[in-house]
Amino acid sequence: MWHDATTLTAQWVDDYSKVWSATSKEIVQTKVEEDQAVYSIIRPNSMQQVALENLTKLRDEGKRKGLVISATGTGKTYLSAFDVRNAEPTKMLFIVHREQILKSARDTFKKVLGGPDEDFGILSGNSKDISAKYLFATIQTISMQATLDSFLPDAFDYILIDEVHKAGASSYHEVINHFKPNFLLDMTATPERTDDFNIFELFDYNIAYEIRLQEALEEDLLCPFHYFGVTDYENNGAVIEEGTRFNNLVAEDRVKFIIEKIKYYGVSQHKIKGLVFCSSKEEASTLSDMFNIRGFIPLIFQEMIRLNIEKV
Known part of the structure; x- marks a missing residue:
């Protein structure tokens, strides 16, 4: 392919721009027709x-x-x-x-x-x-x-x-x-x-x-997966959960506990990518910093504000 390639020159770019100008309208029209055709090809599974x-x-x-x-x-x-x-x-x-x-x-x-x-x-x-x-x-x-x-x-x-x-x-x-x-x-x-x-x-x-x-x-409607349920970290016999005080949610021992489980249940073929659901922006930001310091980069953190519809 290297030997068959054309050397890039200013003249080649100039010639190409003329061809593009002549065909761009046709290409745009084709794209519109393709977009409209989408409506007719979507079928129920x-x-x-x-x-x-x-x-x-x-x-x-x-x-x-x-x-x-x-x-x-x-x-x-x-x-x-x-x-x-x-x-x-x-x-x-x-x-x-x-x-x-x-x-x-x-x-x-x-x-x-x-x-x-x-x-x-x-x-x-x-x-x-x-x-x-x-x-x-x-x-x-x-x-x-x-x-x-x-x-x-x-x-x-x-x-x-x-x-x-x-x-x-x-x-x-x-x-x-x-x-x-x-x-x-x-x-x-x-x-x-x-x-x-x-x-x-x-x-x-x-x-x-x-x-x-x-x-x-x-029925092959979903990609197969493995799911591991892990009990959350306990501090003095109390389970750390959403309603726990913020300091406990981002405690050093809890972060170490989570990382241990990531390593144990994770995969070794490639870099781990994770999605962590947090109860507030503050928790998400603090945990992100703590994980990044420990070499989990890029570990994805996503804030998940749990809507309390009862209060709406």
Whole structure:
């Protein structure tokens, strides 16, 4: 390949620029056509096909609620987009608990449904696109009384709630009780709650589809993995957990304990990459410094603020 290559000269660059100018418009047009073609080639996977059939059957039977239990990573958001495409609602509301998820869900729906950008709006603390045909809202914003009062009960004929296992919180009840959609789709990977709240009863026990983690792995819908559960560090007989005092969360002995477990359960073929969930920015920053000092660079730290929906 080296011997067949062309020597780079100023003349070659000049000639190439002329060719590029002549063909760039054609290339851009081809890219637009390829982007538009994406909408027509996205198809449901095996799990989604069965779930979509069951959801259609529920609506044909006059049911107004449906629950989908699907392991994380099996495509719940795409499934919901496919079902919205089937149901063809006049106006849709998609509810999630975090704005980052909101934007990702909106992009997924765009791919499946197509249409102009103004059809896809966001309702959150930073955006108020309430006139959009497909509205994606955070539970924190949509559950505010002033926000609910701005919508008639029949404003949406199709509503979806993601991570519906959180629906035991009062904020979710207020939203569910306010709106009267033609169909309410609820999705979660973990419907069982530790506070004994019955998610199944809330949605009339209408389980449209259920695929748990083990089944998803057997169906090759998820990449196989190894999971190791490690008991957290104990200080004088007390387990260090989220509610523990900050000084104990970042204690030297606890950091040493975590590093020992990383080395024991980690891999030796390549550098370890880790994701550590912390209860605050302060803890994430301090732990990051402590791990970096000990040679774990780059060890990835990601703050995970646990939302307490009960207080919203």
